[in-house]
Amino acid sequence: MSQRQLPIILALGTTQTLAWASSYYLPALLADPMAHDLGISSNWIFGAFSASLVISAMLGPRIGRQIDLVGGRQVLSASNLTIAAGLVLLGFSQSVAVMTFAWFVLGIGMAMGLYDAAFAALGRIYGTEARGSITGITLMAGFASTVGWPLTAWGLAHIGWRETCFAWAAANVLIGLPLNFFMLPSIKGARQAAATAEKPHVPLDRTMVLFAFVFAAVWTVTGAMAVHFPRILEATGASHVEAIAAGALIGPAQVVARILEASVLSRFHPLWSTRLACVTHPIGAAVVAIFGAPAASAFALLHGSGNGILTIARGTLPLAIFGPKDFGYRLGIIGAPARMAQAIAPLAFGLLIDMMGAKVLMVSSALSLSALAALLLIRAEKRPD
Known part of the structure:
Protein backbone atom coordinates (compact mmCIF):
# COMPACT_ATOMS: atom_id res chain seq x y z
CA MET A 1 0.00 0.00 0.00
CA SER A 2 1.57 3.29 -1.09
CA GLN A 3 1.09 6.81 0.28
CA ARG A 4 -0.66 7.87 -2.92
CA GLN A 5 -3.27 5.19 -2.37
CA LEU A 6 -4.02 6.22 1.21
CA PRO A 7 -6.52 9.06 0.55
CA ILE A 8 -8.61 6.85 -1.74
CA ILE A 9 -8.46 3.96 0.73
CA LEU A 10 -9.65 6.21 3.56
CA ALA A 11 -12.44 7.63 1.41
CA LEU A 12 -13.64 4.27 0.11
CA GLY A 13 -13.25 2.66 3.52
CA THR A 14 -15.54 5.33 4.95
CA THR A 15 -18.13 5.09 2.17
CA GLN A 16 -18.11 1.29 2.32
CA THR A 17 -18.70 1.38 6.07
CA LEU A 18 -21.61 3.74 5.49
CA ALA A 19 -23.05 1.70 2.60
CA TRP A 20 -22.98 -1.58 4.52
CA ALA A 21 -24.34 -0.04 7.73
CA SER A 22 -27.23 1.70 5.94
CA SER A 23 -28.33 -1.27 3.81
CA TYR A 24 -27.15 -4.81 4.51
CA TYR A 25 -27.04 -4.46 8.31
CA LEU A 26 -30.37 -2.65 8.73
CA PRO A 27 -32.83 -5.59 8.91
CA ALA A 28 -31.14 -7.12 11.96
CA LEU A 29 -32.45 -4.26 14.11
CA LEU A 30 -35.27 -2.69 12.09
CA ALA A 31 -37.16 -5.79 10.92
CA ASP A 32 -39.22 -6.23 14.09
CA PRO A 33 -40.30 -2.58 14.59
CA MET A 34 -41.01 -2.23 10.88
CA ALA A 35 -43.13 -5.37 10.89
CA HIS A 36 -44.99 -4.24 14.01
CA ASP A 37 -45.73 -0.83 12.51
CA LEU A 38 -46.92 -2.31 9.20
CA GLY A 39 -48.93 -5.05 10.91
CA ILE A 40 -47.09 -7.92 9.27
CA SER A 41 -44.70 -10.71 10.24
CA SER A 42 -40.99 -9.87 10.31
CA ASN A 43 -40.57 -12.71 7.80
CA TRP A 44 -41.99 -10.31 5.20
CA ILE A 45 -39.13 -7.91 5.91
CA PHE A 46 -36.48 -10.61 5.67
CA GLY A 47 -38.14 -11.96 2.53
CA ALA A 48 -37.98 -8.55 0.87
CA PHE A 49 -34.37 -8.20 2.01
CA SER A 50 -33.49 -11.58 0.48
CA ALA A 51 -35.14 -10.47 -2.77
CA SER A 52 -32.97 -7.34 -2.72
CA LEU A 53 -29.86 -9.54 -2.52
CA VAL A 54 -31.09 -11.54 -5.52
CA ILE A 55 -31.55 -8.30 -7.48
CA SER A 56 -28.05 -7.27 -6.44
CA ALA A 57 -26.68 -10.59 -7.72
CA MET A 58 -28.45 -10.26 -11.06
CA LEU A 59 -27.13 -6.74 -11.62
CA GLY A 60 -23.56 -7.54 -10.55
CA PRO A 61 -22.05 -8.31 -13.98
CA ARG A 62 -23.66 -5.24 -15.60
CA ILE A 63 -22.43 -2.96 -12.79
CA GLY A 64 -18.96 -4.46 -12.99
CA ARG A 65 -18.85 -3.93 -16.75
CA GLN A 66 -19.84 -0.29 -16.32
CA ILE A 67 -17.02 0.26 -13.81
CA ASP A 68 -14.56 -1.39 -16.22
CA LEU A 69 -15.60 1.18 -18.82
CA VAL A 70 -15.97 4.44 -16.91
CA GLY A 71 -14.37 3.77 -13.53
CA GLY A 72 -15.94 3.68 -10.07
CA ARG A 73 -16.53 7.40 -9.53
CA GLN A 74 -19.85 7.63 -11.34
CA VAL A 75 -21.18 4.24 -10.24
CA LEU A 76 -20.29 4.54 -6.55
CA SER A 77 -21.60 8.11 -6.42
CA ALA A 78 -24.87 6.95 -7.98
CA SER A 79 -25.03 4.16 -5.40
CA ASN A 80 -25.26 6.72 -2.58
CA LEU A 81 -28.21 8.42 -4.28
CA THR A 82 -29.90 5.07 -4.96
CA ILE A 83 -29.43 3.80 -1.40
CA ALA A 84 -30.71 7.13 -0.08
CA ALA A 85 -33.79 6.90 -2.31
CA GLY A 86 -34.48 3.36 -1.09
CA LEU A 87 -34.14 4.45 2.54
CA VAL A 88 -36.51 7.38 2.03
CA LEU A 89 -39.06 5.06 0.43
CA LEU A 90 -38.60 2.65 3.31
CA GLY A 91 -39.17 5.41 5.84
CA PHE A 92 -42.39 6.51 4.12
CA SER A 93 -43.74 3.00 3.52
CA GLN A 94 -47.22 2.33 4.86
CA SER A 95 -47.86 -0.95 3.05
CA VAL A 96 -46.12 -4.20 2.16
CA ALA A 97 -46.02 -3.17 -1.50
CA VAL A 98 -44.13 0.08 -0.86
CA MET A 99 -41.84 -1.61 1.65
CA THR A 100 -41.01 -4.33 -0.86
CA PHE A 101 -40.36 -1.79 -3.62
CA ALA A 102 -38.08 0.14 -1.26
CA TRP A 103 -35.99 -2.99 -0.71
CA PHE A 104 -35.84 -3.55 -4.47
CA VAL A 105 -34.36 -0.04 -4.83
CA LEU A 106 -31.93 -0.81 -2.02
CA GLY A 107 -30.95 -4.00 -3.87
CA ILE A 108 -29.97 -1.88 -6.87
CA GLY A 109 -28.02 0.42 -4.58
CA MET A 110 -26.20 -2.51 -2.98
CA ALA A 111 -25.23 -3.86 -6.41
CA MET A 112 -23.74 -0.46 -7.23
CA GLY A 113 -22.17 0.35 -3.89
CA LEU A 114 -20.90 -2.63 -1.86
CA TYR A 115 -17.62 -4.54 -1.97
CA ASP A 116 -17.67 -5.91 -5.52
CA ALA A 117 -18.17 -2.43 -6.96
CA ALA A 118 -15.48 -0.94 -4.72
CA PHE A 119 -13.04 -3.75 -5.60
CA ALA A 120 -13.74 -3.22 -9.31
CA ALA A 121 -13.14 0.52 -8.89
CA LEU A 122 -9.77 -0.11 -7.24
CA GLY A 123 -8.83 -2.62 -9.93
CA ARG A 124 -9.67 0.00 -12.56
CA ILE A 125 -7.44 2.56 -10.83
CA TYR A 126 -4.46 0.46 -9.68
CA GLY A 127 -4.57 -2.67 -11.84
CA THR A 128 -2.50 -5.52 -10.44
CA GLU A 129 -1.31 -3.27 -7.59
CA ALA A 130 -4.83 -3.09 -6.08
CA ARG A 131 -4.35 -5.89 -3.51
CA GLY A 132 -3.16 -3.56 -0.74
CA SER A 133 -5.95 -1.05 -1.30
CA ILE A 134 -8.60 -3.80 -1.37
CA THR A 135 -7.28 -5.05 1.97
CA GLY A 136 -7.29 -1.49 3.31
CA ILE A 137 -10.94 -0.75 2.60
CA THR A 138 -12.09 -4.11 3.99
CA LEU A 139 -10.07 -3.39 7.10
CA MET A 140 -12.05 -0.19 7.64
CA ALA A 141 -15.43 -1.49 6.49
CA GLY A 142 -15.01 -4.51 8.77
CA PHE A 143 -16.32 -2.17 11.45
CA ALA A 144 -19.58 -1.51 9.57
CA SER A 145 -21.69 -3.57 11.97
CA THR A 146 -19.67 -2.32 14.96
CA VAL A 147 -20.48 1.27 13.99
CA GLY A 148 -23.79 0.76 12.22
CA TRP A 149 -25.71 -1.36 14.70
CA PRO A 150 -25.18 0.97 17.69
CA LEU A 151 -26.12 4.01 15.60
CA THR A 152 -29.22 2.27 14.27
CA ALA A 153 -30.14 1.11 17.79
CA TRP A 154 -29.70 4.66 19.10
CA GLY A 155 -31.91 6.01 16.34
CA LEU A 156 -34.53 3.34 16.97
CA ALA A 157 -34.64 4.22 20.66
CA HIS A 158 -34.67 8.01 20.29
CA ILE A 159 -36.26 8.97 16.96
CA GLY A 160 -37.97 5.81 15.65
CA TRP A 161 -37.21 3.49 12.75
CA ARG A 162 -38.62 5.76 10.03
CA GLU A 163 -36.51 8.74 11.06
CA THR A 164 -33.50 6.42 11.39
CA CYS A 165 -33.96 5.49 7.72
CA PHE A 166 -34.10 9.19 6.83
CA ALA A 167 -30.95 9.85 8.85
CA TRP A 168 -29.04 7.09 7.03
CA ALA A 169 -30.32 8.50 3.73
CA ALA A 170 -28.99 11.92 4.66
CA ALA A 171 -25.62 10.41 5.59
CA ASN A 172 -25.37 8.80 2.15
CA VAL A 173 -26.04 12.13 0.43
CA LEU A 174 -24.00 14.38 2.72
CA ILE A 175 -21.04 12.06 3.48
CA GLY A 176 -20.93 9.15 1.03
CA LEU A 177 -21.72 11.05 -2.18
CA PRO A 178 -19.07 13.79 -1.79
CA LEU A 179 -16.37 11.31 -0.80
CA ASN A 180 -17.05 9.01 -3.73
CA PHE A 181 -17.43 11.83 -6.24
CA PHE A 182 -14.51 14.04 -5.24
CA MET A 183 -11.97 11.47 -4.02
CA LEU A 184 -12.22 8.90 -6.81
CA PRO A 185 -10.39 9.91 -9.98
CA SER A 186 -12.22 10.35 -13.25
CA ILE A 187 -11.14 8.11 -16.12
CA LYS A 188 -9.94 9.96 -19.22
CA GLY A 189 -11.84 9.01 -22.34
CA ALA A 190 -14.40 7.05 -20.33
CA ARG A 191 -17.43 8.36 -22.24
CA GLN A 192 -15.94 7.59 -25.62
CA ALA A 193 -14.88 4.14 -24.44
CA ALA A 194 -18.36 3.41 -23.10
CA ALA A 195 -19.99 4.57 -26.33
CA THR A 196 -17.88 2.35 -28.57
CA ALA A 197 -17.26 -0.63 -26.30
CA GLU A 198 -18.53 -4.07 -27.14
CA LYS A 199 -19.57 -6.64 -24.57
CA PRO A 200 -16.41 -8.40 -23.35
CA HIS A 201 -15.85 -12.06 -24.02
CA VAL A 202 -15.24 -13.69 -20.62
CA PRO A 203 -15.55 -17.45 -21.10
CA LEU A 204 -17.12 -19.46 -18.31
CA ASP A 205 -14.22 -21.87 -18.29
Whole structure:
Protein backbone atom coordinates (compact mmCIF):
# COMPACT_ATOMS: atom_id res chain seq x y z
CA MET A 1 0.00 0.00 0.00
CA SER A 2 1.57 3.29 -1.09
CA GLN A 3 1.09 6.81 0.28
CA ARG A 4 -0.66 7.87 -2.92
CA GLN A 5 -3.27 5.19 -2.37
CA LEU A 6 -4.02 6.22 1.21
CA PRO A 7 -6.52 9.06 0.55
CA ILE A 8 -8.61 6.85 -1.74
CA ILE A 9 -8.46 3.96 0.73
CA LEU A 10 -9.65 6.21 3.56
CA ALA A 11 -12.44 7.63 1.41
CA LEU A 12 -13.64 4.27 0.11
CA GLY A 13 -13.25 2.66 3.52
CA THR A 14 -15.54 5.33 4.95
CA THR A 15 -18.13 5.09 2.17
CA GLN A 16 -18.11 1.29 2.32
CA THR A 17 -18.70 1.38 6.07
CA LEU A 18 -21.61 3.74 5.49
CA ALA A 19 -23.05 1.70 2.60
CA TRP A 20 -22.98 -1.58 4.52
CA ALA A 21 -24.34 -0.04 7.73
CA SER A 22 -27.23 1.70 5.94
CA SER A 23 -28.33 -1.27 3.81
CA TYR A 24 -27.15 -4.81 4.51
CA TYR A 25 -27.04 -4.46 8.31
CA LEU A 26 -30.37 -2.65 8.73
CA PRO A 27 -32.83 -5.59 8.91
CA ALA A 28 -31.14 -7.12 11.96
CA LEU A 29 -32.45 -4.26 14.11
CA LEU A 30 -35.27 -2.69 12.09
CA ALA A 31 -37.16 -5.79 10.92
CA ASP A 32 -39.22 -6.23 14.09
CA PRO A 33 -40.30 -2.58 14.59
CA MET A 34 -41.01 -2.23 10.88
CA ALA A 35 -43.13 -5.37 10.89
CA HIS A 36 -44.99 -4.24 14.01
CA ASP A 37 -45.73 -0.83 12.51
CA LEU A 38 -46.92 -2.31 9.20
CA GLY A 39 -48.93 -5.05 10.91
CA ILE A 40 -47.09 -7.92 9.27
CA SER A 41 -44.70 -10.71 10.24
CA SER A 42 -40.99 -9.87 10.31
CA ASN A 43 -40.57 -12.71 7.80
CA TRP A 44 -41.99 -10.31 5.20
CA ILE A 45 -39.13 -7.91 5.91
CA PHE A 46 -36.48 -10.61 5.67
CA GLY A 47 -38.14 -11.96 2.53
CA ALA A 48 -37.98 -8.55 0.87
CA PHE A 49 -34.37 -8.20 2.01
CA SER A 50 -33.49 -11.58 0.48
CA ALA A 51 -35.14 -10.47 -2.77
CA SER A 52 -32.97 -7.34 -2.72
CA LEU A 53 -29.86 -9.54 -2.52
CA VAL A 54 -31.09 -11.54 -5.52
CA ILE A 55 -31.55 -8.30 -7.48
CA SER A 56 -28.05 -7.27 -6.44
CA ALA A 57 -26.68 -10.59 -7.72
CA MET A 58 -28.45 -10.26 -11.06
CA LEU A 59 -27.13 -6.74 -11.62
CA GLY A 60 -23.56 -7.54 -10.55
CA PRO A 61 -22.05 -8.31 -13.98
CA ARG A 62 -23.66 -5.24 -15.60
CA ILE A 63 -22.43 -2.96 -12.79
CA GLY A 64 -18.96 -4.46 -12.99
CA ARG A 65 -18.85 -3.93 -16.75
CA GLN A 66 -19.84 -0.29 -16.32
CA ILE A 67 -17.02 0.26 -13.81
CA ASP A 68 -14.56 -1.39 -16.22
CA LEU A 69 -15.60 1.18 -18.82
CA VAL A 70 -15.97 4.44 -16.91
CA GLY A 71 -14.37 3.77 -13.53
CA GLY A 72 -15.94 3.68 -10.07
CA ARG A 73 -16.53 7.40 -9.53
CA GLN A 74 -19.85 7.63 -11.34
CA VAL A 75 -21.18 4.24 -10.24
CA LEU A 76 -20.29 4.54 -6.55
CA SER A 77 -21.60 8.11 -6.42
CA ALA A 78 -24.87 6.95 -7.98
CA SER A 79 -25.03 4.16 -5.40
CA ASN A 80 -25.26 6.72 -2.58
CA LEU A 81 -28.21 8.42 -4.28
CA THR A 82 -29.90 5.07 -4.96
CA ILE A 83 -29.43 3.80 -1.40
CA ALA A 84 -30.71 7.13 -0.08
CA ALA A 85 -33.79 6.90 -2.31
CA GLY A 86 -34.48 3.36 -1.09
CA LEU A 87 -34.14 4.45 2.54
CA VAL A 88 -36.51 7.38 2.03
CA LEU A 89 -39.06 5.06 0.43
CA LEU A 90 -38.60 2.65 3.31
CA GLY A 91 -39.17 5.41 5.84
CA PHE A 92 -42.39 6.51 4.12
CA SER A 93 -43.74 3.00 3.52
CA GLN A 94 -47.22 2.33 4.86
CA SER A 95 -47.86 -0.95 3.05
CA VAL A 96 -46.12 -4.20 2.16
CA ALA A 97 -46.02 -3.17 -1.50
CA VAL A 98 -44.13 0.08 -0.86
CA MET A 99 -41.84 -1.61 1.65
CA THR A 100 -41.01 -4.33 -0.86
CA PHE A 101 -40.36 -1.79 -3.62
CA ALA A 102 -38.08 0.14 -1.26
CA TRP A 103 -35.99 -2.99 -0.71
CA PHE A 104 -35.84 -3.55 -4.47
CA VAL A 105 -34.36 -0.04 -4.83
CA LEU A 106 -31.93 -0.81 -2.02
CA GLY A 107 -30.95 -4.00 -3.87
CA ILE A 108 -29.97 -1.88 -6.87
CA GLY A 109 -28.02 0.42 -4.58
CA MET A 110 -26.20 -2.51 -2.98
CA ALA A 111 -25.23 -3.86 -6.41
CA MET A 112 -23.74 -0.46 -7.23
CA GLY A 113 -22.17 0.35 -3.89
CA LEU A 114 -20.90 -2.63 -1.86
CA TYR A 115 -17.62 -4.54 -1.97
CA ASP A 116 -17.67 -5.91 -5.52
CA ALA A 117 -18.17 -2.43 -6.96
CA ALA A 118 -15.48 -0.94 -4.72
CA PHE A 119 -13.04 -3.75 -5.60
CA ALA A 120 -13.74 -3.22 -9.31
CA ALA A 121 -13.14 0.52 -8.89
CA LEU A 122 -9.77 -0.11 -7.24
CA GLY A 123 -8.83 -2.62 -9.93
CA ARG A 124 -9.67 0.00 -12.56
CA ILE A 125 -7.44 2.56 -10.83
CA TYR A 126 -4.46 0.46 -9.68
CA GLY A 127 -4.57 -2.67 -11.84
CA THR A 128 -2.50 -5.52 -10.44
CA GLU A 129 -1.31 -3.27 -7.59
CA ALA A 130 -4.83 -3.09 -6.08
CA ARG A 131 -4.35 -5.89 -3.51
CA GLY A 132 -3.16 -3.56 -0.74
CA SER A 133 -5.95 -1.05 -1.30
CA ILE A 134 -8.60 -3.80 -1.37
CA THR A 135 -7.28 -5.05 1.97
CA GLY A 136 -7.29 -1.49 3.31
CA ILE A 137 -10.94 -0.75 2.60
CA THR A 138 -12.09 -4.11 3.99
CA LEU A 139 -10.07 -3.39 7.10
CA MET A 140 -12.05 -0.19 7.64
CA ALA A 141 -15.43 -1.49 6.49
CA GLY A 142 -15.01 -4.51 8.77
CA PHE A 143 -16.32 -2.17 11.45
CA ALA A 144 -19.58 -1.51 9.57
CA SER A 145 -21.69 -3.57 11.97
CA THR A 146 -19.67 -2.32 14.96
CA VAL A 147 -20.48 1.27 13.99
CA GLY A 148 -23.79 0.76 12.22
CA TRP A 149 -25.71 -1.36 14.70
CA PRO A 150 -25.18 0.97 17.69
CA LEU A 151 -26.12 4.01 15.60
CA THR A 152 -29.22 2.27 14.27
CA ALA A 153 -30.14 1.11 17.79
CA TRP A 154 -29.70 4.66 19.10
CA GLY A 155 -31.91 6.01 16.34
CA LEU A 156 -34.53 3.34 16.97
CA ALA A 157 -34.64 4.22 20.66
CA HIS A 158 -34.67 8.01 20.29
CA ILE A 159 -36.26 8.97 16.96
CA GLY A 160 -37.97 5.81 15.65
CA TRP A 161 -37.21 3.49 12.75
CA ARG A 162 -38.62 5.76 10.03
CA GLU A 163 -36.51 8.74 11.06
CA THR A 164 -33.50 6.42 11.39
CA CYS A 165 -33.96 5.49 7.72
CA PHE A 166 -34.10 9.19 6.83
CA ALA A 167 -30.95 9.85 8.85
CA TRP A 168 -29.04 7.09 7.03
CA ALA A 169 -30.32 8.50 3.73
CA ALA A 170 -28.99 11.92 4.66
CA ALA A 171 -25.62 10.41 5.59
CA ASN A 172 -25.37 8.80 2.15
CA VAL A 173 -26.04 12.13 0.43
CA LEU A 174 -24.00 14.38 2.72
CA ILE A 175 -21.04 12.06 3.48
CA GLY A 176 -20.93 9.15 1.03
CA LEU A 177 -21.72 11.05 -2.18
CA PRO A 178 -19.07 13.79 -1.79
CA LEU A 179 -16.37 11.31 -0.80
CA ASN A 180 -17.05 9.01 -3.73
CA PHE A 181 -17.43 11.83 -6.24
CA PHE A 182 -14.51 14.04 -5.24
CA MET A 183 -11.97 11.47 -4.02
CA LEU A 184 -12.22 8.90 -6.81
CA PRO A 185 -10.39 9.91 -9.98
CA SER A 186 -12.22 10.35 -13.25
CA ILE A 187 -11.14 8.11 -16.12
CA LYS A 188 -9.94 9.96 -19.22
CA GLY A 189 -11.84 9.01 -22.34
CA ALA A 190 -14.40 7.05 -20.33
CA ARG A 191 -17.43 8.36 -22.24
CA GLN A 192 -15.94 7.59 -25.62
CA ALA A 193 -14.88 4.14 -24.44
CA ALA A 194 -18.36 3.41 -23.10
CA ALA A 195 -19.99 4.57 -26.33
CA THR A 196 -17.88 2.35 -28.57
CA ALA A 197 -17.26 -0.63 -26.30
CA GLU A 198 -18.53 -4.07 -27.14
CA LYS A 199 -19.57 -6.64 -24.57
CA PRO A 200 -16.41 -8.40 -23.35
CA HIS A 201 -15.85 -12.06 -24.02
CA VAL A 202 -15.24 -13.69 -20.62
CA PRO A 203 -15.55 -17.45 -21.10
CA LEU A 204 -17.12 -19.46 -18.31
CA ASP A 205 -14.22 -21.87 -18.29
CA ARG A 206 -13.11 -24.27 -15.58
CA THR A 207 -11.34 -21.65 -13.47
CA MET A 208 -14.27 -19.22 -13.58
CA VAL A 209 -16.70 -21.98 -12.57
CA LEU A 210 -14.41 -23.06 -9.73
CA PHE A 211 -14.18 -19.48 -8.46
CA ALA A 212 -17.96 -19.08 -8.60
CA PHE A 213 -18.41 -22.32 -6.66
CA VAL A 214 -15.80 -21.40 -4.05
CA PHE A 215 -17.35 -18.05 -3.18
CA ALA A 216 -20.91 -19.39 -3.31
CA ALA A 217 -19.95 -22.14 -0.84
CA VAL A 218 -18.14 -19.89 1.63
CA TRP A 219 -20.72 -17.10 1.37
CA THR A 220 -23.45 -19.62 2.19
CA VAL A 221 -21.58 -20.32 5.42
CA THR A 222 -20.99 -16.61 6.06
CA GLY A 223 -24.63 -15.71 5.46
CA ALA A 224 -25.88 -18.51 7.68
CA MET A 225 -23.48 -17.76 10.55
CA ALA A 226 -24.28 -14.04 10.44
CA VAL A 227 -27.88 -14.84 11.36
CA HIS A 228 -27.73 -18.11 13.29
CA PHE A 229 -24.36 -18.13 15.08
CA PRO A 230 -25.75 -17.55 18.63
CA ARG A 231 -28.53 -20.07 18.04
CA ILE A 232 -26.06 -22.73 16.92
CA LEU A 233 -23.86 -22.15 19.96
CA GLU A 234 -26.88 -22.43 22.24
CA ALA A 235 -27.58 -25.81 20.63
CA THR A 236 -24.09 -26.91 21.74
CA GLY A 237 -24.99 -26.10 25.35
CA ALA A 238 -23.84 -22.49 25.64
CA SER A 239 -26.06 -20.04 27.48
CA HIS A 240 -27.60 -17.11 25.64
CA VAL A 241 -25.10 -14.71 27.24
CA GLU A 242 -22.16 -16.98 26.38
CA ALA A 243 -23.36 -17.29 22.79
CA ILE A 244 -23.73 -13.52 22.37
CA ALA A 245 -20.34 -12.89 23.99
CA ALA A 246 -18.67 -15.39 21.66
CA GLY A 247 -20.40 -13.88 18.64
CA ALA A 248 -19.02 -10.46 19.57
CA LEU A 249 -15.51 -11.83 18.96
CA ILE A 250 -16.16 -12.45 15.25
CA GLY A 251 -15.71 -8.80 14.27
CA PRO A 252 -12.36 -8.30 16.04
CA ALA A 253 -11.14 -11.64 14.64
CA GLN A 254 -11.98 -10.45 11.12
CA VAL A 255 -10.01 -7.25 11.63
CA VAL A 256 -6.96 -9.03 13.07
CA ALA A 257 -7.00 -11.49 10.15
CA ARG A 258 -7.15 -8.61 7.66
CA ILE A 259 -4.17 -6.96 9.36
CA LEU A 260 -2.36 -10.29 9.03
CA GLU A 261 -3.33 -10.41 5.34
CA ALA A 262 -2.02 -6.88 4.83
CA SER A 263 1.32 -7.70 6.46
CA VAL A 264 2.55 -11.29 6.62
CA LEU A 265 0.26 -12.96 4.07
CA SER A 266 0.72 -10.21 1.48
CA ARG A 267 4.09 -11.80 0.65
CA PHE A 268 2.34 -14.87 -0.71
CA HIS A 269 -0.08 -15.47 -3.57
CA PRO A 270 -3.67 -14.85 -2.38
CA LEU A 271 -4.54 -18.42 -3.35
CA TRP A 272 -2.62 -19.65 -0.29
CA SER A 273 -4.33 -17.30 2.17
CA THR A 274 -7.72 -18.20 0.67
CA ARG A 275 -7.05 -21.91 1.13
CA LEU A 276 -6.01 -21.23 4.71
CA ALA A 277 -9.21 -19.25 5.32
CA CYS A 278 -11.35 -22.16 4.14
CA VAL A 279 -10.11 -24.48 6.90
CA THR A 280 -10.58 -22.20 9.90
CA HIS A 281 -14.36 -22.68 10.13
CA PRO A 282 -14.16 -26.52 9.99
CA ILE A 283 -11.37 -26.48 12.60
CA GLY A 284 -13.51 -24.30 14.86
CA ALA A 285 -16.51 -26.58 14.35
CA ALA A 286 -14.39 -29.60 15.26
CA VAL A 287 -13.14 -27.87 18.40
CA VAL A 288 -16.64 -27.00 19.57
CA ALA A 289 -17.84 -30.53 18.72
CA ILE A 290 -15.11 -32.02 20.93
CA PHE A 291 -15.13 -29.58 23.84
CA GLY A 292 -18.68 -28.23 23.66
CA ALA A 293 -19.81 -24.84 24.96
CA PRO A 294 -16.48 -23.91 26.65
CA ALA A 295 -14.91 -23.75 23.18
CA ALA A 296 -17.48 -21.28 21.82
CA SER A 297 -15.05 -18.36 21.87
CA ALA A 298 -12.38 -20.36 20.05
CA PHE A 299 -14.91 -21.26 17.37
CA ALA A 300 -15.92 -17.60 16.98
CA LEU A 301 -12.29 -16.49 16.61
CA LEU A 302 -11.50 -19.17 14.03
CA HIS A 303 -14.67 -18.54 12.02
CA GLY A 304 -14.19 -14.77 12.13
CA SER A 305 -10.55 -14.88 11.05
CA GLY A 306 -11.35 -17.05 8.03
CA ASN A 307 -14.27 -14.86 7.07
CA GLY A 308 -12.09 -11.76 7.28
CA ILE A 309 -9.60 -13.13 4.76
CA LEU A 310 -12.29 -14.55 2.45
CA THR A 311 -13.83 -11.10 2.06
CA ILE A 312 -10.51 -9.78 0.76
CA ALA A 313 -9.94 -12.85 -1.41
CA ARG A 314 -13.17 -12.18 -3.28
CA GLY A 315 -11.36 -9.24 -4.87
CA THR A 316 -7.67 -10.12 -4.73
CA LEU A 317 -7.79 -13.73 -5.93
CA PRO A 318 -9.53 -13.14 -9.31
CA LEU A 319 -7.26 -10.11 -9.83
CA ALA A 320 -4.14 -12.22 -9.23
CA ILE A 321 -5.27 -15.01 -11.57
CA PHE A 322 -6.91 -13.03 -14.41
CA GLY A 323 -5.35 -9.58 -14.12
CA PRO A 324 -7.18 -6.23 -14.29
CA LYS A 325 -8.72 -6.61 -17.77
CA ASP A 326 -12.54 -6.85 -17.46
CA PHE A 327 -12.00 -7.22 -13.70
CA GLY A 328 -15.32 -5.69 -12.65
CA TYR A 329 -17.26 -7.80 -15.12
CA ARG A 330 -15.53 -10.96 -13.88
CA LEU A 331 -16.28 -10.04 -10.29
CA GLY A 332 -19.94 -9.61 -11.17
CA ILE A 333 -20.11 -13.03 -12.82
CA ILE A 334 -18.18 -14.78 -10.05
CA GLY A 335 -20.09 -12.98 -7.32
CA ALA A 336 -23.63 -13.59 -8.62
CA PRO A 337 -23.95 -17.17 -7.27
CA ALA A 338 -22.41 -16.04 -3.97
CA ARG A 339 -25.02 -13.30 -3.53
CA MET A 340 -27.80 -15.74 -4.42
CA ALA A 341 -26.45 -18.20 -1.85
CA GLN A 342 -26.16 -15.44 0.73
CA ALA A 343 -29.83 -14.61 0.20
CA ILE A 344 -30.99 -18.22 0.61
CA ALA A 345 -28.61 -19.30 3.40
CA PRO A 346 -30.45 -17.85 6.44
CA LEU A 347 -33.72 -19.60 5.59
CA ALA A 348 -32.05 -22.86 4.54
CA PHE A 349 -29.89 -23.09 7.65
CA GLY A 350 -32.81 -22.10 9.86
CA LEU A 351 -34.68 -25.17 8.63
CA LEU A 352 -31.56 -27.34 9.01
CA ILE A 353 -31.03 -26.18 12.59
CA ASP A 354 -34.60 -27.20 13.43
CA MET A 355 -33.83 -30.69 12.13
CA MET A 356 -30.17 -31.16 13.09
CA GLY A 357 -29.40 -28.79 15.94
CA ALA A 358 -25.68 -28.23 16.45
CA LYS A 359 -24.91 -30.95 13.90
CA VAL A 360 -25.65 -28.33 11.25
CA LEU A 361 -21.96 -27.43 11.65
CA MET A 362 -21.25 -30.61 9.71
CA VAL A 363 -23.03 -29.04 6.75
CA SER A 364 -21.23 -25.70 7.05
CA SER A 365 -17.88 -27.47 7.47
CA ALA A 366 -18.55 -29.62 4.41
CA LEU A 367 -19.26 -26.49 2.37
CA SER A 368 -16.02 -24.87 3.53
CA LEU A 369 -14.00 -28.00 2.76
CA SER A 370 -15.62 -28.34 -0.66
CA ALA A 371 -14.47 -24.78 -1.37
CA LEU A 372 -10.97 -25.79 -0.29
CA ALA A 373 -11.07 -28.78 -2.63
CA ALA A 374 -12.05 -26.50 -5.52
CA LEU A 375 -9.21 -24.09 -4.66
CA LEU A 376 -6.73 -26.98 -4.77
CA LEU A 377 -7.69 -27.45 -8.42
CA ILE A 378 -6.69 -23.87 -9.28
CA ARG A 379 -3.08 -23.08 -10.10
CA ALA A 380 -1.43 -19.94 -8.74
CA GLU A 381 0.03 -18.85 -12.10
CA LYS A 382 -1.51 -15.79 -13.71
CA ARG A 383 -3.68 -16.66 -16.68
CA PRO A 384 -2.62 -15.26 -20.09
CA ASP A 385 -6.12 -13.87 -20.73
